Amino acid sequence: MTLIEMIGSIADNMKKEQTNLEDALKQQLRVSVSDQDMIDGVDRLIYNHCKNKTELRDLIGGSKPTFNKKMKEVVDDGLISEPIYQNRSHLYTNEQIHVLLDYFNYPKFSDNHNSKVVTVTNHKGGTGKTSTTLVMATATALDLDLNARICVLDLDPQGSAGQGVVQIADDSIYVTMTDLLLAEYEKDNEDNPVNILLENGYLFEDIVKACPFSTHLSNLSVITAFPNDERFVDRYWQLGEKEQSLLLQKFKTVVLPILQEEFDLIYIDLPPQDSPITWSALEATNCILVPITPRYYDYASTSNFMSNLHIRLQNLPSKGGNIEWLKMVAVNYNENSKPEYHTVQKLLRSVRNHLFTQTIAHSDAFTAAAELGRTVLDIKKSEEICTPHQFDLAVDSVRLFYSQFKNELVALSAK
Template sequence: MTEVDRLKQIAVNMQKEQLSKKELIVQQTSVSVSDEEIDGMDRLVYNHCLNKKTFREFTRLSPITFQNRIKQAIEDGVIPEPIYQNKQHLFTRSHIYALLKHWGMPTYRDNYKPRVIAVENQKGGTGKSTTSALMSVAAALDLDTNARVLLMDLDPQGTLGQGMISGKVNEDTIYLTAVDIILGQFESEGEYASLSNAGYTDRDIILNSTFNTHIANLDVMPAFSTDERFHDLFWQAESDDMKEKMITRLATEVIPVLKEQYDIIIVDTPPQESPLIWAANEALDCLLIPISPREYDFASTTNYILTTSQRLESLPSKGKNLLWSRVLVVNHDEKSKPERDTIDKLSRTVQDRLLSSYMVHSELVVAASALNRTALDVAKSEKRVSNKKYDETVNSINSVYRQVIREIKAISTKQSTN
């Protein structure tokens, strides 16, 4: 047996031991998604609770009116009793969003069109997945915007979406990735084909392929390593017409269905120029490009932007679907003179497409990642970093999110023509 033959045999052996999508997700969700519980409540859920005073102030209701409405909502079965702890009532995000809906509070969709925001950079290690997760969580926690958020993972080598799934996974759960759905129209075998043969419509399959997270209005659509086959099937396609259908199905058939249910769809993408990136670029409305302010990142991002601008013009939509694009500085050490110099260079070259806010380099982000969370999922009281570092990190993340959502809303009003 040659060494090449031996490698082939190793791959076969490993495939036999590899968990399926279902087995992997069931295994992950059978363990608490956080490292601890607070009085029987998952730490992630607890960290995002609001006490009665904070929630009431958000609603702008008088204390008596608020109390009466809460009492009535409990009697009507809209929410269970709030959690009572340390002499205060706590409302989970599930409580809060159920009440906002029941009370007819304003939503994102009342005034704005749903948007797809792709987070891209072909260089690995630019903070792409971290940015995707942070923007998704920030959007889901934004009560003023009150949007339904979906995080779609299109990176076959990534585990972003898988790590955010929470709650019990039922036996009849559909275990399909976005790539599985895209390829469902082109593959005669597989779970998509089985569901289709069982009478499920394409729309049914799409809407039932998302998973809940620890935040009531944030869902995820995870990726899986088998999504790599998209590239092989694309290059093996019998005709250019079939290739175009593979590239456009996400934009023309999948995203429109998801936009019926979600207001903000954030797409984490693979770090390479590939047919899967082309499909994402054909489906996006907005493009967010994270960059670490270092010289080698500047060079690689320059190449990425040049390649992407050319690629967008070659896609079926000719790039006309792109309504908004911004470059975002991430992982910035404000004390570093070389990094400040790189930001100056970005200001000169990217100009008004460079977001003025940025994300600072932070130990909190690293600590949160080790806990399988985002920095926004960590409470200050957990003391993972100093209070000063905690505030700096969270403030920088929220500053970026606020700028992004303001600009997205500005190009998404229902009176606009786009």
């Protein structure tokens, strides 16, 4: 057997050992809950985002007697179940809170703002694209004042954006964005579930709306990716120039309008590559957020990325006319490091007002939370998964950055 034949043999053997799509997603993405993760029988991930009655009344407003009367009516009418009773307090889950917001006619994001797409990208690997995407999406979903419906669209074939937060039922059908975009180009591909669903009478619009998986937050959903989504690139290069252009625009013209009926803000996590799947996202996005670790090599790589992005956007069908906003943010920043401080100063001089002045700090809390399949906003200091200082450092930096980000987003999306 030649070396080339041996490589083919190894590939065949690895495929035999590889789990199928459904089993892999269940293993990688399902939230795992043990007895240690339960508080009075409630999943810790759910418990950490509960609010008590006083906090809800401060949010919604109204006199205490009127508020309590309406709260009783909501429970009596079966709109929500009885709250969790702990330490003489009534605690309401995130799902119950959003039912209550609807019941009290609390203002929605969509009342005064247009739906927007925010793409998080940088061709330099390890710059915190996925962690930045998830923590920002979580922060936005937890912002009850904003009251927006959030979707995370994972276009990285590694599929890491949904790990630990996606809730998967045993009878779930797994559809990725690549499945949706390629359906008409691979009608003979039995592995594409979209064509199977279409053959069984489902409408394409309904399939798109059913793609997102729910999470521990009732207003946050995730559309996952999977390694075989790499085939989008292969299919693109097999098409003629006109069909290539149509494929790049399909997400923007066909899929995105359907998603924007369901979601106010869509965060896209891109892979660290310059390829047709990233071009498709750039063709559709409104906002580009570029995370950068303030180190010498990351600065050089991001400089090259920005040069490439400048050219790439001009070569897309819309020639970049869809881009309304671009900002960079320094992440994983150690303010006690002189080299990193000097790199941030270099960014301020070169990027200027396109760099957020608030940074996301380097903290062990990010790593500890990721190991649990959560963001730093999904943990409590009392869980002691890191030191109190590291917890405060991470959470405070995220909240300060989100406040800056939110101001810009609200102004940009105002009707």
